[in-house]
Amino acid sequence: MSVKVAVNGFGTIGKRVAEAVLKQDDMTLVGVTKTKPDYLAMIASRMGSLYVPEDRVEKFQKAGIEVQGTLKDLLEKVDLVVDATPGGVGKEYKPLYEKFGVKAIFQGGEKHEVAGFSFSTLCNYEEAEGKQFARVVSCNTTGLLRLICALRNHFKVKSVRATIIRRGADPAETKKGPINAIVPNPVTLPSHHGVDVRTVLPDLDVQTVAAVVPTTIMHSHVLNVRFEEPVTREDVLKVLEEAPRILVIPSELSGVKDTAKIIELARDVGRKRYDLYELAIYEESVSVEGDELFLMQAVHQESIVTPENVDAIRALTGLVSKEESLKKTDSTLGIVRSFSELIERAASNYGK
């Protein structure tokens, strides 16, 4: 069985999820949509995969970009749509998805209520089965949840306090800022990230504060986790090293000591668009004092939700178990479990 998938919105998330879907053997990409004729629309058109809203057909024709049909034509053909429209726009499309009787996966830019169910693979994959709608939580929340659920598998987590240092804009967003300020985001505490974590883990004591800084490449988190009992640094590191989709980086040994160098490493590995699906944790930052853990981690905001979107497709359609989906997604996307595995990939990709 192969799930027929549409991706509504071919921007930062949509172009990555569509590409990931193409790599799976149990799903088929039927088409993607664009509202604006630009070079991404040209690429989708060249692939024979471009659908546009009815009222945009003429605009694309004028730009000389051939379309394969309308959004409604596309929804007729699929079982499931990944909504990768801009934040807040997904809810406008929900009635259409309902009308066409398709399952839909929304992104973290939508409110929890739009789907009524927020998804993060490592935390609640099994709860998705049979549902029509799911919402893959945002990049920052995905990063927080990967860490928290990995820790909860082995320790009793009492509370989580996190400072989110957000990137100001994505790399190509030349009209967004800040370019020279640190912006409390928002200035009324807490930030929404902790609230968003609780859409997946309702009982967790979690509080977050966020600030936006002038960078485009990654978010960073400063974590303070309190456990019910004392833990050792060794035990925590072991859990993080064995957890899926978490990459522990030995900074001193490798020279990979900041977000710019993490991205440079992803470039050198040969990851398309330098995507880093893994949550990156600086090994040296992992510190334990009694029942308290401190660490710093970095999130590639553009790509970290890609594997979770692929899993969500399987989870909603009941294709396979969590373990099997994790395995399929991670092997097709080239996700690694360790720094040395990443170095091996870089060496074997070199010159190819």
Add this chain to the structure above:
Amino acid sequence: MSVKVAVNGFGTIGKRVAEAVLKQDDMTLVGVTKTKPDYLAMIASRMGSLYVPEDRVEKFQKAGIEVQGTLKDLLEKVDLVVDATPGGVGKEYKPLYEKFGVKAIFQGGEKHEVAGFSFSTLCNYEEAEGKQFARVVSCNTTGLLRLICALRNHFKVKSVRATIIRRGADPAETKKGPINAIVPNPVTLPSHHGVDVRTVLPDLDVQTVAAVVPTTIMHSHVLNVRFEEPVTREDVLKVLEEAPRILVIPSELSGVKDTAKIIELARDVGRKRYDLYELAIYEESVSVEGDELFLMQAVHQESIVTPENVDAIRALTGLVSKEESLKKTDSTLGIVRSFSELIERAASNYGK
């Protein structure tokens, strides 16, 4: 016949040139060198290609990174070395290259006098034959020369005036600036770029002024070219569109209107490390008034000299003609001649 090549220095330029050499069928990469044990050294070691200066062997052993031999061991085995050491360091190595009787290609960070011959494929490929040393001019000079030599093939160029808007640092150079200033570079005019252009085209009337700005992804040039006779915009555009290694970008149609979006396009095409070997010219900026041409162009500082280094290996060793080298280099590196060809590449790479 296959030229045996070493790359001395495995940084921004070295890692790209070594990778490009691996893709050629008429040259062999014997090894690369590193002075610092870091993740790039780990990658080279994993490839079985890592050589280090004699006084660094112990340092690498301590870091647990296996080396294949010393720089001298490497020089014993090769016909030619591409010196990609930091600017100004290449001249220190020249006596060693002479001692081992190997040909050497230096980079634009060295003075012209170190090699005595400065190289740019489209301008003076044939003059390299039989020489022991060549210097591939810097990224900015390569960008200027590609444009100028393409124009000189069809028009009589009287003078060139250019403003170079330089990136402040490469993406991973987190210790360099500026992060919030526009820095005249230098404040005493002219900048060295015009002088550098004349190391290849000694008779050209060219003057340049440069300023450094807070960005890491590309340089930009504002060009004012004066011809002996009036030209038409149409003729100039035709020349640029037909010239090798120049990519004319239709900004209005594609939405690719700034350096960030050029790089985003390179990411979407699937270029490793988002390398853009082509000189990018904004089509809409190309303006002609009588005998004067104005335009804006962008240079990917990390990668633009890669193809010229590969050509320089062939030029120094007399392997093939300029036309044949251009063809081999460009097809192996996936260099395109037009925007629509780039879109085709993006579509055919999608999901691969």
